[in-house]
Amino acid sequence: MQDLVSFLNSQLQTVFGLSETLFPYVAAAMVLAIAFGFTVFAAVYAGVFIFFERRIAGRIMSRIGPNRVGPQGLLQFIADAVKLIFKEDIIPTSADRPLFKLAPYLMFIGVVAGFAVLPFSHRVIAADLNVGLLYVLAITSITVVGVLMSGWASNSKWALFGGMRSAAQLVSYEIPSGLALLPAVLLSGSLSTQEIIMAQAGSPEHALTAGGWPWNWYIFHSPMMFVCFVIFFIAQLAEGARLPFDLPEGESELVSGYNTEYSGFRFGAYFTAEFANTWIAGALCVIVFFGGWQIPGAAVPSAEAIAASGATWTWFGYSIEYAGWGAFWLEALSFLFFIVKMAGVVFIIIQLRWTVPRVRIDQMMTICWKYLLPLTFACLFLILGWMIVLPWESTAALVVRIVMALAGAVLLALYAWRVRYNIHSAGDKVYPHWII
Amino acid sequence: MLQSHLPLFLVLVVALGLGVFILVVSSLVGPKRPSAVKADAFECGNPPSGYARERFGVKFYLVAILFLVFDIEAVFIYPWAIVFSDSTRGAGTLSPLLVVVEMVVFVGILMIGLAYAWRKGALEWGPEHGKGLETTTAGH
Numbered sequence: 001m002q003d004l005v006s007f008l009n010s011q012l013q014t015v016f017g018l019s020e021t022l023f024p025y026v027a028a029a030m031v032l033a034i035a036f037g038f039t040v041f042a043a044v045y046a047g048v049f050i051f052f053e054r055r056i057a058g059r060i061m062s063r064i065g066p067n068r069v070g071p072q073g074l075l076q077f078i079a080d081a082v083k084l085i086f087k088e089d090i091i092p093t094s095a096d097r098p099l100f101k102l103a104p105y106l107m108f109i110g111v112v113a114g115f116a117v118l119p120f121s122h123r124v125i126a127a128d129l130n131v132g133l134l135y136v137l138a139i140t141s142i143t144v145v146g147v148l149m150s151g152w153a154s155n156s157k158w159a160l161f162g163g164m165r166s167a168a169q170l171v172s173y174e175i176p177s178g179l180a181l182l183p184a185v186l187l188s189g190s191l192s193t194q195e196i197i198m199a200q201a202g203s204p205e206h207a208l209t210a211g212g213w214p215w216n217w218y219i220f221h222s223p224m225m226f227v228c229f230v231i232f233f234i235a236q237l238a239e240g241a242r243l244p245f246d247l248p249e250g251e252s253e254l255v256s257g258y259n260t261e262y263s264g265f266r267f268g269a270y271f272t273a274e275f276a277n278t279w280i281a282g283a284l285c286v287i288v289f290f291g292g293w294q295i296p297g298a299a300v301p302s303a304e305a306i307a308a309s310g311a312t313w314t315w316f317g318y319s320i321e322y323a324g325w326g327a328f329w330l331e332a333l334s335f336l337f338f339i340v341k342m343a344g345v346v347f348i349i350i351q352l353r354w355t356v357p358r359v360r361i362d363q364m365m366t367i368c369w370k371y372l373l374p375l376t377f378a379c380l381f382l383i384l385g386w387m388i389v390l391p392w393e394s395t396a397a398l399v400v401r402i403v404m405a406l407a408g409a410v411l412l413a414l415y416a417w418r419v420r421y422n423i424h425s426a427g428d429k430v431y432p433h434w435i436i
Numbered sequence: 437m438l439q440s441h442l443p444l445f446l447v448l449v450v451a452l453g454l455g456v457f458i459l460v461v462s463s464l465v466g467p468k469r470p471s472a473v474k475a476d477a478f479e480c481g482n483p484p485s486g487y488a489r490e491r492f493g494v495k496f497y498l499v500a501i502l503f504l505v506f507d508i509e510a511v512f513i514y515p516w517a518i519v520f521s522d523s524t525r526g527a528g529t530l531s532p533l534l535v536v537v538e539m540v541v542f543v544g545i546l547m548i549g550l551a552y553a554w555r556k557g558a559l560e561w562g563p564e565h566g567k568g569l570e571t572t573t574a575g576h
Contacts, residue, residue: 035443035450043454085462093475094484105455112451116444127443134514135444156477157488168496171503178510182517189521191514260478265462269455362561365499369559373506373550377543384536387524 005030007123010323038126042112046275047077053275053350060354062428087264092154095261099153103146104262104269110142111273111280118283119194121293121334122300132193133185133288137178140239140280143273144170147248147258150270154261162257166248169238169364173245176372177235180228183383184218184288187392197292202398204299207316209398212294212337213405219289220404221397222386224379229289231372231379233345236281238364241274243353247361282345286338290345293338295330498558509546513539 005027012026051066051074058065066073091100117132119125129135144167151163185191188199200218201211214220219229238245249257259270286292294300298315301322311322313330320326359367390397423429477484516539523532553559 031443031446032450035446036454038447039451039454042451085458086465086467087462088467088469089459089463090470090474092477093472094477094488105452108455109448109451113444113448116447126447127440129440129444134511152489154477155488156479156484158478160488160492164492164496168499171507172499175503175506175510178507179513182510182513185514185517186521189518189525191518255478255480264466265458268458365559365561369502369550370554374547377547381536381540381543384520388532388536391524 103150106146173238180232212296293334
């Protein structure tokens with residue numbers, strides 16, 4: 001955050017001509033504003049996500065979805081939040097009051113705190129910890145405590161069943177999701193989210209090998225890495241209780257699961273936390289497997305290069321000085337690349353919800369312990385061997401990565417073609433109609 | 437250390453503050469019309485029968501134990517990953533092969549543990565397995 005504050009300060013000074021003597025006050029205000037911004041961002045993202053989810057659900061089911069509040073219904077989530085605030089806050093008489101009240105906070109804090117180490121662009125990150133990846137896996141586990149606590153404190157059968165199921169699911173899938181990130185740590189040699197992103201780069205001399213291109217993403221490092229991504233994605237679906245793993249709150253069997261007894265904004269806190277969690281899932285996918293915010297072809301200067309010749313980025317032969325408006329546009333562009341990849345991952349998460357049926361609890365446990373766990377270990381050791389035989393910098397490894405990236409592009413095209421085919425066969429129009 | 441972790445505490449405090457603030461506002465503006473029926477636990481419209489905290493399936497307990505073993509092991513592998521990538525860069529004193537062999541032995545022992553749990557039926561959740569464990573039916 002210090003880094004971010006000093007960056008914002010230099011922006012204010014060079015771009016807006018702010019006087020330097022004001023710095024301590026501005027910095028103090030900025031620190032608070034950034035912390036507040038991250039918290040509010042989590043809530044607003046959850047709202048926007050819900051809007052998109054409902055609109056996409058509507059599209060998949062050949063109906064319209066929310067379109068009344070604000071342009072195209074975009075402000076629906078604000079109306080929902082206001083409604084929840086104005087609702088009566090009911091605490092069942094049989095509930096354990098202190099625990100019942102504490103549980104939503106744990107959920108909300110667990111998710112919001114996870115946002116702190118997820119970078120949005122080169123500088124926009126609350127705290128670039130050297131144990132960032134471990135931190136985000138650990139802090140999001142707090143939600144398990146919240147889930148169990150609410151299930152227990154509600155003293156309702158639905159809530160207790162939901163809480164127990166949810167806890168069993170969350171702790172089980174934590175293991176494959178943690179282990180599937182490990183190859184990225186092996187390759188980058190760091191647990192810091194920013195350093196993992198930075199390590200997904202080839203030689204900085206040429207624009208076609210510099211960072212940000214698909215063939216520098218870890219997902220295309222080797223076939224096993226692709227498997228690791230799939231494992232991580234499945235595990236994150238389960239962690240976020242998204243379909244096909246939404247057993248904790250399966251409406252048809254458990255009413256609403258662990259939050260059955262909650263109403264008003266306490267329920268809103270669960271709702272926000274659950275949907276904000278998709279950002280953590282998507283952002284981790286993008287950071288670890290899809291090259292994060294790196295701009296294709298732009299070589300981010302190393303710390304030594306900055307010390308020697310100043311912060312200058314080279315992009316297709318152009319040198320862009322990292323200061324003033326140049327820095328602003330570089331940050332904005334890297335954020336754009338990040339958000340586009342994020343949107344892709346999040347869209348798949350939403351689409352899966354309306355595509356696949358829920359699994360049974362025994363299937364859920366079998367998938368985790370009997371398939372994902374051994375598979376993750378197998379991938380881990382195969383990747384170790386791969387790293388020793390084909391080091392990252394070697395030309396052969398680059399060729400393999402390019403072939404993998406092409407295969408990935410073919411897969412993506414097949415997916416798009418299939419989606420188009422399905423929309424067509426449902427007798428619906430495809431728009432924009434030029435897609436494949 | 438403190439400087440890099442300070443923002444985290446700040447985010448935590450602000451998140452907590454925001455949550456408290458919204459709930460206080462909600463309790464100020466929300467209606468308060470309590471009734472005995474409303475404050476009952478939800479049981480599909482019927483008056484709640486019995487006590488919710490009955491005996492629970494032992495399988496959840498088994499999963500918790502398995503989770504402890506494997507999660508601690510996962511946390512242990514993370515520092516090892518750093519040691520390994522240091523050794524491939526020649527930064528450490530260990531050879532990469534030795535580091536890998538050590539982890540293979542460690543994970544091998546763990547896999548034996550997984551196989552044992554598997555054979556013992558700790559991973560079976562189907563209806564035909566562990567009858568009487570998953571419900572609170574009396575008599576088992």
